Amino acid sequence: MALTPDAPGAPGGAAPGDVTAGASGQAGTMPVAMPADSSRALTEAIVVPNSLWTSANPIAYNGGRPAEITHLREWAQTEDARRDNARWGALEVIPTKADYVLDLIRANSLWPLLSGLACCAIEMMSAATSKNDMDRWGMFPFRASPRQADVLIVAGTLTTKMSGPLLRLWEQMPEPKWCVAMGDCTVSGGRYKRSYSTVEGIDRIMPVDVYVPGCPPRPEGLIFGMMKLQQLVKDRRGHWPERMVGPNVPDGV
Amino acid sequence: MVTHSRQPSADDPRVLLDQEIGxxxxxxxxxxxxxxxxxxxxxxxxxxxxxxxxxxxxxxxxxxxxxxxxxxxxxxxxxxLGYLHRGVEKICENSDYHHIVNQLDPLEYISSLFMEWPYVQAAEKLLDLEVPRRAEYIRVLSGELNRIASHALFMGWFALDLGGLTPILWSFIERDEIVEMLGALTGARMLFNYFRIGGVNGDLNHEFMSRLGSWMSRAATQIEANTKLLNENEIFVRRARGLGRMDREMALRMCVTGPNLRATGVPFDVRRAHPYSIYPELDFDVPTRTEGDSLARYLLRVDEVKQSLRIIDQCLHQMPDGPIMARIPRLIRPRPGRAYGAVESPRGQYTMYMISDGTDQPFRLRIHDPSFVHLGSVGRLVPGNLVADTMAIMASLDPVMGGVDK
Structure with a gap:
């Protein structure tokens, strides 16, 4: 799905009185101008071929089907993207694909699980409340149930007795899901590395996507880690259902 | 190739996970x-x-x-219990006397200074140290700031467990301001590692004083406004009144200390009953209430915040000049013996009992945490109430699980 206004051959914007401009029967195949009034935009399909970018190798994408820009990174390599007015927020053109839109949505509404283990939980709550408001970056309200959560922020020392319940929490979360290890104790054991009852780093029992060191990390540190996680979400890292893993996972990351 | 057959041990998490422990x-x-x-x-x-x-x-x-x-x-x-047992007492037995302060911080992760304080008290008793007066004033000043931060958090959490989301947003503002201030003084926001045997780690600096001054100028009115959110909220007051009522005899029998004890009418405060540091010279009241329910425990902490503001004000006015550390050697070998330190924390009486055998590591360090004691009274307070009141009663006792499990 690629949207471009003012494609060649199309009328440059529909007049308010021009009822037939976008309502023709060929709306599915013909380039149609983007309607000027927003009320009609809800009812009409707008399908415009991509005229911005073509692949160097025409059969590289989908066996020779018309190329479409599927990723912001590809689009950023074009001449158009290098212009100052072509920022992501000020785009006239949104070259995209449903997966990419879904990734954007996932990355900007991360729902962490409210599971504080020890000291770091206080700083995690501090990151979520007034002064450093995590909601501003789309890291959303803390969910009390693992079945409603995307991200497991392991905040605090993990003891051997708690490792079983924590692993179960991780398994109860629906995919796709991500894990953030917050604090030195969860990264490597930290100051309790010498203890007889702690797990030296939670990556001994479960996968971790982002490590946030510090004892405890400042709330800004946690927010920075979550912003790194947002990049990873867009890169399709993390734990996905089996059918969604495959060609979408980039090489070398 | 040698196949390693490994005996399962209790501290291997994979072994623990393999057992279906249910x-x-x-x-x-x-x-x-x-x-x-x-x-x-x-x-x-x-x-x-x-x-x-x-x-x-x-x-x-x-x-x-x-x-x-x-x-x-x-x-x-x-x-x-035991999901947060980190084995701190055992680590302390294998640590240098100076390093133990760092290990004790995470036990009380809301007001860490009060976990360091009884330890340095006990060590100073063993060493017969005279702590400089300026250091004592700085300890009291930072400690009372930490007490206000802890009580501010309590107000938010208590309301959160009763179903109100707004107060915690306000109380975290106060807590963050105080904690940033203490961060300027000590170098860390939460686990301060600030008290030393014989003094404190750093002197008052400009950033701390300027933050403290601007906060003190509006602290009283701000805290008053925050507490008004709950004090004048009819839903909150009706819900908390009469909830988890603890009478005087039961509190004394179960060794409850701190605000939970004073809410039942017993005016026991370690700062007055067994005076330490410079508290005998300071002018403050020990507020008490007689109801002993959750509302009384909440209102008592509000009163304590006001008294802490008074103490901070006096500390700032009477702050003497001088050194902040006594002269102590790098490697401490106290005389063999036993020492006992106790302070009044926002949660109750923190106690440490230390046995020295003359080496550079303590033979034993026993940590007594009031949260553990207060959690023991939950079994008496909760039965008979509804499920939704369980966490409300627990929140009104204000336990910290780090100290419960150690």
Whole structure:
């Protein structure tokens, strides 16, 4: 799905009185101008071929089907993207694909699980409340149930007795899901590395996507880690259902 | 190639995970070991078990409570501890006297200074040290700031467990300001590692003083405004009044200390009863209340914040000049003996009992935490109440699980 206004051959914007401009029967195949009034935009399909970018190798994408820009990174390599007015927020053109839109949505509404283990939980709550408001970056309200959560922020020392319940929490979360290890104790054991009852780093029992060191990390540190996680979400890292893993996972990351 | 056959050990998490230990099953997989267990895990007519925790949004940490319910009424409960046992006492026995301060911080992760304080008290008693007066004033100043931060958090959490989301947003503003201020003084926001045997780590600096001055100029009105959110909220007051009532005899019998004890009418405050540091020279009241319910425990902490502001004001006016550290050697070898340190923390009386055998490491360091004691009274307070009141009563006692499990 690629949207471009003012494609060649199309009328440059529909007049308010021009009822037939976008309502023709060929709306599915013909380039149609983007309607000027927003009320009609809800009812009409707008399908415009991509005229911005073509692949160097025409059969590289989908066996020779018309190329479409599927990723912001590809689009950023074009001449158009290098212009100052072509920022992501000020785009006239949104070259995209449903997966990419879904990734954007996932990355900007991360729902962490409210599971504080020890000291770091206080700083995690501090990151979520007034002064450093995590909601501003789309890291959303803390969910009390693992079945409603995307991200497991392991905040605090993990003891051997708690490792079983924590692993179960991780398994109860629906995919796709991500894990953030917050604090030195969860990264490597930290100051309790010498203890007889702690797990030296939670990556001994479960996968971790982002490590946030510090004892405890400042709330800004946690927010920075979550912003790194947002990049990873867009890169399709993390734990996905089996059918969604495959060609979408980039090489070398 | 040699095949390593490894004996399973209790501290290998993978071994622990391989055993199906049934952590979310309310009934333990083994036969009852005590009479109490046999009685508790036998269901009466129309009763059922509900497992609460170890991951629960309002358990204030990792605590698991098995509730025995009859309808919506709690008949009995069985707390299961140890999910945050980090073995700190054992680590302290293998640490240098100077390093122990760092290890003690995470036990009390809301007001860390009060966990360092009894330890340095005990060590100074063993060493017969005279602490400089300026250091004592700085300790009291930073400690009372930390007390206000802890009580501010309590107000937010208590309201959160009663179902109100707004107060915690306000209380975290106060807490963050104080904690940033202490960060300028000590170098860390939460685990301060600031008190030293014989003094404190750093002197008052410009950033701390300027932050403190701007905060003090509006602290009283701000805290008044924050408490008004709850004091004048009819839903909150009606819900908290009469909830989890603890009478004077029960509190004394269960060794409850701190605000929870003073809310029952006993004016016991370690700062007055067994004076330490410079508290005898300071002018402050010990507020008490007689009701002993959750509302009284909340209102008492509000009063304590006002007294702490008075203490901070006096400290700033009377702050003497001088050194902040006594002269002590790098490697401490106290005389063999035993020492005892106790302070009044926002939660109650923190006590440490230290045994020295003359080496550079203590032979034993016993940490007594009031949160553990207060959690013991939950079994008396909760039965008879509804399920939704369980966490409200627990929140009004204000335990910290780091100190409970050590």
């Amino acid at each position: 952590v979310f099953e309310p009934v333990p997989p083994y036969p009852p070991r005590t009479e109490r267990e046999a009685e508790f895990y036998t269901l009466g007519d129309g009763e059922m078990f509900v497992n609460m925790g170890p991951q629960h949004p309002s358990t204030h940490g990792v605590l698991r409570i098995v509730l025995k319910l009859n309808g919506e009424q709690v008949v009995d409960l069985d707390p299961v």
